[in-house]
Amino acid sequence: MTIHYLFYALLFLAGLLTLWLARHYMRERNYRRRPYVAPAEHDWASRPRPSHPPRHRVALLGDPGAVATDGSDPVLQLLEQWQQETGPAGTVVLLGDNIYPVGLPAAGAPGRAAAEARFSALLSALSHFAGRVVLLSGNHDWNKGRPDGWQYLRRQEAYVRQHLPTAHYLPANGAPGPVxxxxxxxxxxIVLNTQWWVQNGPRPAADARQPFQELRTLLEANRHQQVLVAGHHPLYSNAMHGGKFTAKQHVFPLTTVNKRAYVPLPFIGSLLPLYRKTVGAAEDMAHPRYRKMRRRLLRVLRDFPGVIYAAGHDHNLQYFERDGGHYLVSGAGSKTAFVQAGGRATFVHEHQGFFGLDFYGPRQTWLRTYEPPTGTAEVFRLQLSPTPEATAPTAHATGAAAWPRP
Incomplete structure (x- = not known):
């Protein structure tokens, strides 16, 4: 009798899971790859834009490590167009995962030629830019977080010094920052090396708490300025690293590791998304090291309304406004992946491209989307709420200094 009850209980749970997956799948069909804008911002296209040019522009390009190497890459073409329009009054920030799949292997190692070709194409697209170029590192640049990842990171940094010497690779030598x-x-x-907190194996010695104290000091000393904080790992996300998965990934869970691994594992397959949502791999928000880093960072940022935090990592475009701060995910530089609509997001889109920030003055910053093929038809733009103290007189930054470069 007990066996029969157990059988029917399992059958009932399987039925519930099937219904949930079917409903989940039908909802996904309605919004997959379509831009989502929160109801409060539906009139964004009708809002007037500034009539004068911005004083500074920033392009935030995350996860560009799989760009085409033959000159046909649509995102790089769009970025080059942005660079020509912007001129010297601009900055391109690469938000990490600059070389897929495992960063830059040693000379002569398998995969070195392909990695070098991709990275050279990326650096070449930046070589004629009259403004600044800043590079961060991501988990893939550290050999996907493996114990020898620091060696990969230092090789990549040295490669940039050789082939794009005017660029800033921050923080230097894999240190946590802030810089x-x-x-x-x-x-x-302000740049943080968020991979430092989740990395396995050797890394530069530092106190895990000290960078957050230094960040607080920096932000306190620069309340009079507009501040953009950049790191690889997002603090809010409606995508995979934030615990959001498609119905397909419940049935074919191995596709979360390899998009071609269509091995059907119905019901049992739901355990992998559940694991990544609650326990997490090292690159997921649920992982203890990531969770601790995120909690400490948010504790600082929430005390400074108006600060913008930009990240990559998830392969889509997302914008959240939380507790007076602005949180961007701009990781669609060379790949795209599922992102769930709604929730606490103001905007999400599963599409290649990048975010741009146009800074007009202390009370006016605009967020813009740039998406191939041409980027001329905006999918979303929004004036961001300003920092309350931004009306104070400007001054030079104080605190940690940037890595000195030409």
Whole structure:
């Protein structure tokens, strides 16, 4: 009798899971690859834009590590168009995962030629830019977080020094940061190496708490400025690293590791998304190291309303406004992946491209989307709420200094 009850209980649970997956799948069909805009911002296209050019522009390009190497890459073409329009009053920030799949292998190692070709194509697209170029590192640049990842990171940094010497690779030598860079009068960029907190194996020695104390000091000393904080890992996400999965990934869970691994594992397959949502791999928000880093970072940022935090990692475009702060995910530089609509997001889109920030003055910053093929038809733009203290006189940044480069 007990066996019969157990059988019917399992059958009932399987039926519930099937209904949930079917409903989940039908909802996904309605919004997959379509831009989502929260109801409060549905009139974004009718809002007036500034009539004068911005004083500084920033392009936020995350996860560009799989760009085409034959000159046909649509995102790089769009970025080059942005660079020509912007000129010297601009900054391109690469938000990590600059080389897929495992960063830059040693000379002569398998995969070195392909990695070098991709990275060279990326650096070549930036070589004639009259403004600044800033590169961060992501988990793939550290050999996907494996114990020898620091060696991969240092090889990539050395490659940039050799082939694009005017660029800033921050923080230097894989340190956690924070590192500051004055982009313009009244506009400060702060860079964190978020991979440092989740990395396995050797890494530069540092106290895990000290960077957050230094970040707080930096933000306190620069309340009079507009501040952009950049790191690879997002703090909010409606995508895979934030625990959001498609119905297909419940039935074919191995596709979360390899998109071609269509091995059907119905019901049992739901355990992998559940694991990544609750326990997490090292690259997921649920993982203990990531969760601790995120909690400490948010504790600082929430005390400084108006600060913008930009990340990559998830392969889509997302914008959240939380507790007076602005949180971007701009990881669609060379790949796309599922992102769930709604929730607490103001905007999401599963599409290649990048976010741009146009800084007009202390009370006016605009977020813009740039998506191939041409990027001329905007999918979304929004004026961001300003920092309350941004009306104070401008001054030079204080705190941690940037890696000195030409």
């Amino acid at each position: 500051s860079l004055q982009l313009d009068e009244g506009l400060l960029l």
